[in-house]
Amino acid sequence: MSNYSISKDGDEWAIQKHGAGKRSGYAPTKEEARQRAAEFATNSGGGEVREHASRDGSVHKKGQIIDSDTHGKTDPPSKG
Secondary structure: OOOEEEEEEOOEEEEEEOOOOOOOEEEOOHHHHHHHHHHHHHHOOOEEEEEEOOOOOOOOOOOOEEEEEEEOOOOOOOOO
């Protein structure tokens, strides 16, 4: 199982496997990056895809996780 992050990198969106030194790929749009990262996570047995803020804003700080989705595995049951 592997988790992936997507973030804006210049004019493209970068896709990176957590713990890897190099990028797994690039995509021209956020949606395409999200889809490719979801495929990578699913093909590795399931994992999380997290979107990170690319710049400081009024709500988020650069690098902060602003969205996360599980792919290729079931979500754990809620407690309560």
